[in-house]
Amino acid sequence: MGKGFAAARRVCETGRRMAFHHFIQDDDGWQTHADETLFANPYLEVHRVTVTSPTRVQPFTWTVTHRKAAVVVVPEMADGRLLLVRQERVPIRATIWEFPAGQIDDHAEADAIRATGLRELREESGHELAVGGEVVPLGHFFPSCGFTDEHSHLLLARPVVPGAQGRAPDASEAITECRAFSREEFRGMIASGEIRDANTLAAFARLVAMGLW
Numbered sequence: 001m002g003k004g005f006a007a008a009r010r011v012c013e014t015g016r017r018m019a020f021h022h023f024i025q026d027d028d029g030w031q032t033h034a035d036e037t038l039f040a041n042p043y044l045e046v047h048r049v050t051v052t053s054p055t056r057v058q059p060f061t062w063t064v065t066h067r068k069a070a071v072v073v074v075p076e077m078a079d080g081r082l083l084l085v086r087q088e089r090v091p092i093r094a095t096i097w098e099f100p101a102g103q104i105d106d107h108a109e110a111d112a113i114r115a116t117g118l119r120e121l122r123e124e125s126g127h128e129l130a131v132g133g134e135v136v137p138l139g140h141f142f143p144s145c146g147f148t149d150e151h152s153h154l155l156l157a158r159p160v161v162p163g164a165q166g167r168a169p170d171a172s173e174a175i176t177e178c179r180a181f182s183r184e185e186f187r188g189m190i191a192s193g194e195i196r197d198a199n200t201l202a203a204f205a206r207l208v209a210m211g212l213w
Contacts, residue, residue, distance in 0.1 A: 095174075
């Protein structure tokens, strides 16, 4: 047994595992016959599942990665501009523009999706919902459903204003800039590929499809 696999087993056995809610359940012809944890830490879990599906009656295996649910916030200023933060992303070795976002750490928290979204807005952008502002749910989406059940809840917060405390990102985050962009600038950044993360693109698509921007 390799050292990495053995370490993963120890993590599982000691119970130091990621806290995530079971958003996906068997339904409509899906059935889980076996579920083996291959790796687990506080950030993700890798499972080998054996399932049957509506079109495949013979059990087959799939490798599935679990991650905590996330919340993506679309911050709109009173003048209609959208706020973006510029953040370093280690997996792609790049610093990119994106909407503020973060994982839901406490699912027992009252209105956890809204609370997480507004907290990430304050921490990452230094902005907050204006008095009398509104938070509009935009549904959820799956960033990469071929291998993970990770899902992101989308919110529109409007209008937002600078907060008194400024930005306070997590120690593990490197946010270099926060700026507001006009409609023309934002669309141009998408067209050129400058905006290229799934969360921001999905939130913008939902926003436009719902006629909200």
